[in-house]
Amino acid sequence: MMLLLLAVAVPACAGCHPAEAKSHASTPMMQALMPARDSSVLRDNPELRTRRGVYEWTLRSSGGDPVYSVSDGKQTVTAKLRWAFGFGVLGQTFVYEKDGALYESTMSYYAATKGLDYTPGHVDRPQRNIEEAAGRLIDPAEVRRCFGCHSTGSAEPVNTGVQCSHCHADTAQHAVSLSKVTKLRQSSSEEISGLCGACHRTWEDIATNGPKDINNVRFQPYRLANSKCYDAEDRRISCTACHEPHTPASHVTAGYDAKCLACHTQGNPAQGNRAQGNVCKVGKRDCVTCHMPKTAIPGIHFGFTDHWIRVVRPGETYPQ
Numbered sequence: 001m002m003l004l005l006l007a008v009a010v011p012a013c014a015g016c017h018p019a020e021a022k023s024h025a026s027t028p029m030m031q032a033l034m035p036a037r038d039s040s041v042l043r044d045n046p047e048l049r050t051r052r053g054v055y056e057w058t059l060r061s062s063g064g065d066p067v068y069s070v071s072d073g074k075q076t077v078t079a080k081l082r083w084a085f086g087f088g089v090l091g092q093t094f095v096y097e098k099d100g101a102l103y104e105s106t107m108s109y110y111a112a113t114k115g116l117d118y119t120p121g122h123v124d125r126p127q128r129n130i131e132e133a134a135g136r137l138i139d140p141a142e143v144r145r146c147f148g149c150h151s152t153g154s155a156e157p158v159n160t161g162v163q164c165s166h167c168h169a170d171t172a173q174h175a176v177s178l179s180k181v182t183k184l185r186q187s188s189s190e191e192i193s194g195l196c197g198a199c200h201r202t203w204e205d206i207a208t209n210g211p212k213d214i215n216n217v218r219f220q221p222y223r224l225a226n227s228k229c230y231d232a233e234d235r236r237i238s239c240t241a242c243h244e245p246h247t248p249a250s251h252v253t254a255g256y257d258a259k260c261l262a263c264h265t266q267g268n269p270a271q272g273n274r275a276q277g278n279v280c281k282v283g284k285r286d287c288v289t290c291h292m293p294k295t296a297i298p299g300i301h302f303g304f305t306d307h308w309i310r311v312v313r314p315g316e317t318y319p320q
């Protein structure tokens with residue numbers, strides 16, 4: 001009861017920080033989770049269908065909760081979709097409820113193919129019966145983790161999306177009394193990697209638990225820290241040097257050139273800048289197209305940007 005009262009008493013950040021609130025609302029992060037009935041992917045695709053072996057999966061939406069069904073020709077199971085995970089840059093994965101538990105749909109929507117294909121991790125999962133063909137039980141601890149990264153509040157979230165308080169953890173009191181808050185602008189690249197790594201995974205997470213293969217291309221804090229460019233103290237290589245956290249990521253490659261050239265300039269390396277004098281003989285613009293190549297994970301129809309900045313040699317093996 002006390003908690004509820006406190007939560008209601010906290011004024012919204014937007015009232016005093018309208019610029020951040022307005023631009024942040026349009027980010028994929030702020031829309032990383034939504035009730036399935038609000039998914040524009042499903043609204044734009046009122047019927048999605050795919051078949052693999054004996055099973056056929058169908059997603060139908062005509063207002064209200066979309067309906068997911070799987071059939072083997074003899075039997076059909078259906079479920080109402082509760083949640084859509086992902087804004088849809090890469091795609092969306094759906095979650096349905098059965099007997100009070102949540103399940104992850106076997107099939108996800110991929111933006112690149114505008115259709116259904118296996119959800120990551122499902123292609124090798126056994127499908128011994130129609131229930132297994134429909135989806136995977138998500139145990140309660142994992143449910144909390146999924147909601148924890150894609151929304152704010154870990155069980156049955158009301159506030160979907162990555163809200164202000166996720167990154168500005170010490171602002172609840174500030175919103176009431178204008179108490180001082182951590183100025184993230186002053187954080188080191190290592191501190192920012194830790195903040196973003198709470199969801200995008202930290203270097204330590206991957207170094208300890210893997211994956212040590214192409215699947216780790218989606219974990220930017222790990223890839224970036226392995227790059228020769230990385231310096232734990234130098235803010236010119238922090239996540240926020242290239243990504244304004246309240247704005248969707250820019251897709252204009254030339255826009256990133258200045259970020260590279262902040263370090264890779266002509267001049268005398270002895271003057272303290274480690275990368276000074278270390279300049280490219282091959283290209284003068286669109287640096288990231290060659291040095292941060294788009295890399296697809298098998299089965300996931302999306303080119304992730306490899307944050308391990310390097311000279312990519314033709315035919316090289318993927319550095320892990």
Ligand code: HEC
Pocket residue numbers: 011012013014015016017164165168171172174175176178180181182183184
């Ligand atoms: C009643 C108005 C008000 C509300 C509500 C409010 N803030 Fe602030 N906030 C301010 C003012 C004024 C400052 C500048 C104070 C300062 O520089 O010390 C500030 C400063 C900040 C800063 C640091 C700015 C800097 O330049 O270092 C952050 C981050 C911040 N607010 C985030 C939030 C978040 C997140 C919320 C919602 C949980 C929030 N604020 C709610 C008025 C407000």
Ligand code: HEC
Pocket residue numbers: 027028029031032033085086087088089090148149150151162166167192195196197198199200239240243245247248249250
């Ligand atoms: C609470 C978890 C969380 C934290 C903390 C977090 N992210 Fe994210 N981020 C996500 C999720 C979830 C997505 C996927 C959004 C979607 O559905 O497309 C995402 C997507 C992104 C994207 C791609 C989408 C786009 O175009 O903007 C960028 C870039 C990004 N995050 C940068 C950052 C940076 C930089 C930080 C640290 C300052 C950070 N994130 C912290 C959860 C988080």
Ligand code: HEC
Pocket residue numbers: 028085086087088089090091092093104138142145146147149150198199200201218219
């Ligand atoms: C540790 C934090 C974390 C957990 C736990 C997590 N995600 Fe994510 N998820 C992310 C981040 C960060 C991204 C954006 C970068 C990427 O695609 O890897 C993302 C991206 C996605 C995307 C693609 C989004 C898009 O816009 O294209 C989907 C779909 C997704 N997650 C579904 C899920 C589901 C379903 C679960 C639980 C079964 C889950 N995630 C658990 C952090 C997490």
Ligand code: HEC
Pocket residue numbers: 013014017020021022024029162163164165166167168182183184185186240245246
């Ligand atoms: C994904 C993490 C993330 C989210 C979500 C987020 N911020 Fe920030 N915010 C940051 C980071 C990191 C900085 C420092 C940016 C920089 O270095 O230029 C920052 C800077 C700020 C500042 C300027 C003060 C400063 O420290 O430089 C304000 C004010 C602010 N944020 C308000 C908000 C509000 C309001 C929201 C919600 C609408 C929000 N932020 C959501 C990460 C986030």
Ligand code: HEC
Pocket residue numbers: 193196197200218220221222224237238239240241242243249250251252253256259260288292303304305306307
């Ligand atoms: C030197 C610049 C640079 C730095 C530093 C950087 N990024 Fe990126 N990032 C990019 C570029 C370029 C893209 C691709 C943008 C596009 O074309 O869509 C990108 C894309 C992304 C995406 C979208 C998914 C993808 O693979 O395309 C996420 C999420 C992301 N970055 C997170 C991070 C995080 C977290 C950090 C800090 C650990 C970080 N980035 C540091 C340049 C950078």
Ligand code: HEC
Pocket residue numbers: 228229230231234236237256259260261262263264274275278287288291292309310311
């Ligand atoms: C914080 C400064 C900094 C930034 C920002 C930066 N680099 Fe670097 N980069 C370095 C340093 C330092 C080295 C190592 C120089 C050496 O060892 O001679 C390096 C090395 C490299 C190398 C050679 C790597 C190898 O494997 O041999 C390439 C290629 C490179 N950087 C490209 C880029 C590109 C492209 C960007 C922008 C996307 C970028 N850098 C951003 C500091 C930076």
Ligand code: HEC
Pocket residue numbers: 257260261264278279280281282283284285286287288289290291311
């Ligand atoms: C067309 C692809 C391409 C583009 C665009 C490109 N590079 Fe390169 N870069 C290369 C290749 C290939 C090498 C390796 C050259 C060699 O070893 O002979 C290289 C080498 C480098 C090196 C290492 C130099 C050294 O002497 O160790 C740095 C640093 C670098 N590039 C930075 C950049 C920056 C910054 C940009 C953008 C202003 C950029 N590159 C644009 C392909 C490219």
